[in-house]
Amino acid sequence: MIKLKTPITEEKIRSLKVGDVVSLSGVFITARDAAHKYMIDEWLDKEPRGEDAELRAILGPLLDGGVIYHCGPVVRQDEKGKWHFVAAGPTTSAREEPYQHRVIGQLGVRAVIGKGGMGEMTLDACVKHGAVYLHAVGGAASLIAQQVVEVEDVYKTEFGLPEAFWRIRVEDFQCVVTMDSHGESLHKKVLQDSRKRYEEIFGA
Amino acid sequence: MKTIPELSDWALELIRLASTRLPADIRESLAKGRASEVENSPAAATLGTILENIDLAEKLSTPICQDTGTPVFYVQHPWDFPAAQFKAAFTEAVKVATTKNYLRPNAVDSITGKNSGDNTGDHFPAVYFEQWDREDEVRVDLMLKGGGSENTGAQYALPHAGLGAGRDLDGVRKVILDAVVNAQGKGCGPAVLAVCIGGDRSSGYALAKKQILRPLGDKNPDPVLAALEDEITEKANSLGIGPMGFGGMTTVLGTKITSAHRVPASFFVSIIYMCWAARKQAMIIRGGEVSYD
Numbered sequence: 001m002i003k004l005k006t007p008i009t010e011e012k013i014r015s016l017k018v019g020d021v022v023s024l025s026g027v028f029i030t031a032r033d034a035a036h037k038y039m040i041d042e043w044l045d046k047e048p049r050g051e052d053a054e055l056r057a058i059l060g061p062l063l064d065g066g067v068i069y070h071c072g073p074v075v076r077q078d079e080k081g082k083w084h085f086v087a088a089g090p091t092t093s094a095r096e097e098p099y100q101h102r103v104i105g106q107l108g109v110r111a112v113i114g115k116g117g118m119g120e121m122t123l124d125a126c127v128k129h130g131a132v133y134l135h136a137v138g139g140a141a142s143l144i145a146q147q148v149v150e151v152e153d154v155y156k157t158e159f160g161l162p163e164a165f166w167r168i169r170v171e172d173f174q175c176v177v178t179m180d181s182h183g184e185s186l187h188k189k190v191l192q193d194s195r196k197r198y199e200e201i202f203g204a
Numbered sequence: 205m206k207t208i209p210e211l212s213d214w215a216l217e218l219i220r221l222a223s224t225r226l227p228a229d230i231r232e233s234l235a236k237g238r239a240s241e242v243e244n245s246p247a248a249a250t251l252g253t254i255l256e257n258i259d260l261a262e263k264l265s266t267p268i269c270q271d272t273g274t275p276v277f278y279v280q281h282p283w284d285f286p287a288a289q290f291k292a293a294f295t296e297a298v299k300v301a302t303t304k305n306y307l308r309p310n311a312v313d314s315i316t317g318k319n320s321g322d323n324t325g326d327h328f329p330a331v332y333f334e335q336w337d338r339e340d341e342v343r344v345d346l347m348l349k350g351g352g353s354e355n356t357g358a359q360y361a362l363p364h365a366g367l368g369a370g371r372d373l374d375g376v377r378k379v380i381l382d383a384v385v386n387a388q389g390k391g392c393g394p395a396v397l398a399v400c401i402g403g404d405r406s407s408g409y410a411l412a413k414k415q416i417l418r419p420l421g422d423k424n425p426d427p428v429l430a431a432l433e434d435e436i437t438e439k440a441n442s443l444g445i446g447p448m449g450f451g452g453m454t455t456v457l458g459t460k461i462t463s464a465h466r467v468p469a470s471f472f473v474s475i476i477y478m479c480w481a482a483r484k485q486a487m488i489i490r491g492g493e494v495s496y497d
Contacts, residue, residue, distance in 0.1 A: 019246075034317070074270045075310045087261075087270040092352040092390050116352070116390035116449060137250055138392040138448055139481040140474065141270040143257035160319025161309055162270075176246065176450075187388065190451050194385050194443040198376045201439055202368075202378055 001172075007065030008110040010130035018184040020177040022134065027062055027152070028069040028113070034163040035156065036099040044106050051105030055155055059165060063107045063162055068092050072162025075151070081172060083151040085168065087141035090115040093133070101125035113175055117187025126181050127132070133179035135186075147173040205283055214487060214494045215297035215344070216304075219275065221496055222346045222485035223267045223306045226258050229420040230396075230457065230482050234258075237447070237454030238396055247452025254447070254480060265306075269392075269481040271350040272307040275329035278345040278414065280336045290344075290488050291331050298323045307348075332410075342489040345417050355478035356391035358383040359408060362471040371471045373432065376401055379438070381450070383475045384440045384456065389449020392479035394457045396420070397436065400474045403464035408474030415460035416478045424461065433459040447480070457482075 004012060006026030016022065031039070042052040073088040093100075093114030100118060103109055104125040112122070112133065115138035128131060136144060150169040157164045178186040208214075229483045238251035261268040281287070299322045302383040311325040312318070323329065336343075362371045362380035366460050367382055369375035380399060388391065400408045400414035424430035446452025457480070466472065484495035 058410070072265050072270060072308065074272070074303050074305050087267040087308075089270050090356065091271065094390055116388065135450070137253040137257070138389070139269040139271075139350075139479060140253050140257035141267045141268065142261035142264055143253065145266070145270075146260075153218065159317075160312060160321070163319070178450075186451070187449060189437075190445060190449055191385075191388055194388070194445050197443050198381055198385050201381065201442070 006067055008067070010063070011112070013110050013130050013132055014022045014181050016132050016177050016180055017182065018177055018180050018186050022177060023044070024067065024111070024173045024175070025171050026067070026169070028067045028173070029059060029062055029166050030071045030073065030164075030166040030168065031071045032070050032072050032163055033095055035157040035165050036103065038156065038159070039103055039107070040099050044102055059155070059167075060107065063109050063168065065108060065110050067111045067113060068109050069102065071166075073145070073166060075161055076167075083154060085145045085148040086153060088145040088148060089139050089141035090136040092116045092138075093118050097122060104131045105129050111181060117178055121187050123179055123183060123188070126179055128185050131179050132177050132181060134175040135178040136175045144173070147171060159191075167201065205285050207286050208489070208492070210494075211289065211293035211404060212296040212300070214489070215293050216300050218295060218344065218346050218485055218487040219297055219301040219497065220265065220304075220306045222483045223235070223272055223301070224265050225262045225485070226268055226481065230480070231255070231258055233420055233457045234394065234480060237457070241452050241454060245452060246450040247446040247454060249348070250447040251448055251454065267306065267308070268483060269350060269479070270308055271352060272310060273348040273350040273483070274310070274354070275323065276308070276349055276413070277329060277331045278347070278417065279331065279333045280343045281333060282339055282341070283335055285335070287333050294329055294331055295324050298329050303378075325490065340491055342467050344487045344489075346485050347413075347416060348390070348483040349413070350479055350481065351393040353395070353477050355382070356387035357409070357475055358386065359472055359474045362473060374483045376432070376473050377436065379473045380436055380459075380475055381439055383445070383477065384445070385443060387446060387477055390428070391477045392448065392481065393415050393445065394447055394454045396457050396478040396482050397440070397459040398476040398478060400460065401461065401463040402466040403461040403472060403474070404470065405472060407464055408472045409476065411462050411464055412474040412476045415462055416476065416482065418460045420458045425459040426463075429461045429463065433461050438460075
């Protein structure tokens with residue numbers, strides 16, 4: 001088990017290989033569909049202004065060398081107004097494929113956690129900029145929520161609670177490297193092998 | 205049939221059970237899958253995590269998966285039946301379940317993008333009624349269908365030139381397994397595959413989805429479909445996709461197939477992919493008493 005703490009250096013990321021089991025501690029930012037579209041539209045496609053510039057000033061330093069978690073949690077707010085994660089497994093990452101490479105390249109994100117893997121554009125960005133894709137177990141939501149020790153803040157709740165940016169502190173959050181900065185992807189390999197097996201079955 | 209004052213409380217318990225407790229047959233099948241995988245392999249570790257999570261969710265009464273999906277209620281009822289009261293009770297129960305964190309607020313307005321915040325909206329939750337011949341008995345089956353797995357569902361029109369799939373059972377085999385290859389780990393396998401051969405575009409998907417309600421171990425009364433179900437499961441598990449697409453032998457827990465007559469021009473095969481967190485729960489109301497299957 002390789003222990004990593006945020007922010008993560010490029011050197012550390014480059015040392016990781018597909019199949020490595022890592023344990024992360026530090027700060028994650030959750031971002032899924034609405035949040036990725038927002039980062040591209042309001043931060044990267046134009047010079048952010050007003051509230052958008054303020055949010056980038058808050059999240060930018062956390063994303064630089066940081067971790068994005070593809071997750072739309074079930075959350076609970078206590079009497080004091082403090083949020084807690086109740087269930088928080090990963091969501092399907094493939095939907096962020098059109099955006100992820102730019103978020104990695106232009107915001108300096110070092111690790112993306114999700115499920116199901118991502119495509120060529122993201123893999124290229126991992127190679128070019130020094131980043132990895134980490135796989136958590138899809139659906140293991142009650143278990144994963146135990147690793148979230150604190151919800152530090154939440155932004156853009158107008159996207160809906162599952163789609164907001166949640167700033168969380170985690171301890172010993174375990175996942176597996178399935179796409180590395182050397183161009184290896186477990187997802188690519190399993191897809192190729194299973195397609196080959198399919199063709200064998202039907203004698204194509 | 206009289207109205208039932210406790211109905212929304214009963215429906216709330218139905219939702220809690222569905223969200224936090226996985227059916228025993230699915231859990232057993234996952235445990236069997238873990239035992240069949242190579243010791244210390246990513247597949248075995250993934251199934252171990254899944255089983256640990258299932259037990260924890262039941263113990264803490266928290267959702268098995270954070271994507272509590274679309275709540276789909278299937279109601280079978282006698283001829284004199286207060287359908288509107290049941291629908292209202294489900295809507296109320298879904299709202300309360302959301303405040304209790306059994307459900308994530310999941311209903312998003314498709315035009316404005318706004319989340320309603322309480323899991324209600326146009327055609328949300330989904331409720332389907334069907335009359336049966338029992339006099340004083342209502343059965344409600346609730347399914348929580350997550351979005352990741354729903355996205356990997358597929359509908360094929362045969363013939364399919366790209367796959368060389370013709371209008372016969374061999375063509376049906378080709379498209380079902382193609383859907384499994386395309387899904388990879390995106391739909392959170394190991395999956396339950398639910399299929400309808402025939403029908404039209406809407407009845408095909410609707411009939412396929414209902415197949416998920418069948419217990420894993422049941423036998424299709426149609427011997428041709430029974431054999432096809434076993435064959436698809438076996439072939440899918442030889443693809444090497446494995447739990448969460450990590451590689452391995454446990455790709456599909458079971459296959460459930462039905463068929464419907466079609467018009468001569470159309471031959472649809474509709475495939476619903478159900479994630480390993482196949483959350484479903486039945487509630488039976490008989491003689492004014494409720495029980496949960």
